[in-house]
Amino acid sequence: MAKIKDWPAGERPRERLIKEGPQVLSDAQLLAILLRTGSDQANAVQLAIGLLDQFHELNNFANLSIKELCSIRGIGPAKAAQLKAAFELGRRSLVPPLSQRIKIHSSQDIFRHFSPTFRHLKKELFKIVLLDQKNKIIRDVLVSEGSLTLTVVHPREVFNPAVRDSAASVVFLHNHPSGDPTPSSEDRELTRRLVAAGDLMGIQVLDHLIIGDDQYFSFSDAGYIRSPSPRVAVSEERT
Numbered sequence: 485m486a487k488i489k490d491w492p493a494g495e496r497p498r499e500r501l502i503k504e505g506p507q508v509l510s511d512a513q514l515l516a517i518l519l520r521t522g523s524d525q526a527n528a529v530q531l532a533i534g535l536l537d538q539f540h541e542l543n544n545f546a547n548l549s550i551k552e553l554c555s556i557r558g559i560g561p562a563k564a565a566q567l568k569a570a571f572e573l574g575r576r577s578l579v580p581p582l583s584q585r586i587k588i589h590s591s592q593d594i595f596r597h598f599s600p601t602f603r604h605l606k607k608e609l610f611k612i613v614l615l616d617q618k619n620k621i622i623r624d625v626l627v628s629e630g631s632l633t634l635t636v637v638h639p640r641e642v643f644n645p646a647v648r649d650s651a652a653s654v655v656f657l658h659n660h661p662s663g664d665p666t667p668s669s670e671d672r673e674l675t676r677r678l679v680a681a682g683d684l685m686g687i688q689v690l691d692h693l694i695i696g697d698d699q700y701f702s703f704s705d706a707g708y709i710r711s712p713s714p715r716v717a718v719s720e721e722r723t
Contacts (some may be wrong), residue, residue: 486612488516488522488527488528488529494641497509497513497514497516497517497528497529498517500513501513501514502516507676509676510537511532512529512532512533512536512544513532514527515532515535515542515545516528516529516532516651518566518567518570519531519558519559519563519566520563521531523557523558525557525558526558531558535711536619543603543604544604546567546571546574547604547605547606548680549701550564550565550568552644553567553568575600575601575603575651586620586621587618587619587620587621588615588619588620588621588655588690589619590693591693591702591704591705594613594655594657594691594693595693595695595700597621598611598613598624598657598693599695599698599700600639602657602659602695603697604697605659605661607629607630607661608629608630608658608659608660608661609626609628609629609654609658609659609689610623610626610627610629610637610657610658611624611625611626611627611656611657611658612625612627612642612643612645612646612654612655612656612657613648613654613655613656613657614645614649614651614654615651615652615653615654615655615690616651616652617652617689619653619690622649622651623649624657625645627641627642637674637678639677639678639681640681642656642678642681643681643682643685643687645693646687647685647687651687652687652688653687653688653689653690654682654687654688654689654690655689655690655691655692655693656675656678656689656691656692656693657692657693657695658671658692658693658694658695659694659695659696660694660695660696662696663693663696663697664696665694665696665699665700665701666694666701667694667701667703671692671694672708675692675703675709676708678692679709689709690704690709691705691709692704692709713720
């Protein structure tokens, strides 16, 4: 087995990246740079090629847990942590910074802003997005992880961040790991309960989005959340 350090300088992934830029490298070569070293049977590039062959797509590999990564021959806790950190940085880089106080005009705005966070996840996440009086994002809060149920996502816990931050309105987000954003009967019942709780608390629920693979379902656009008055619903406000 030839070690990468014994390769000609012009063929080593790290040296090529420094000289020519990351765009010239294959997924396996970029992954090899993150791995840094190989195993006792393969160098870092060979290990990376084997991993991509095993998991077929980079996204499938990127979404493995630390425990799953450590179960792969040649990857220990240190390598697993490096990989998870790199993949998370890449995912976060796709999300516009909230410091810009992004204003939400439609469900498409919400989807474009948050879809990188939910893309290719293997488990369900449920988030609440807090908005001010001008429909600008204050922040988003993770409410729960795992399969959604009416007991796990309790209205009292969901609205606590909105009360603390004096949010004027909220948008709910969760994903379907299957990629199909079609709402289940439980999704519909959960939305109904959350909207009713928001009405009682004086916090307007503008929308609930279910995010799938490059597509989404909006309860507001579909007419399941009525347009409030006198404020305009997020799906209708265009100014």
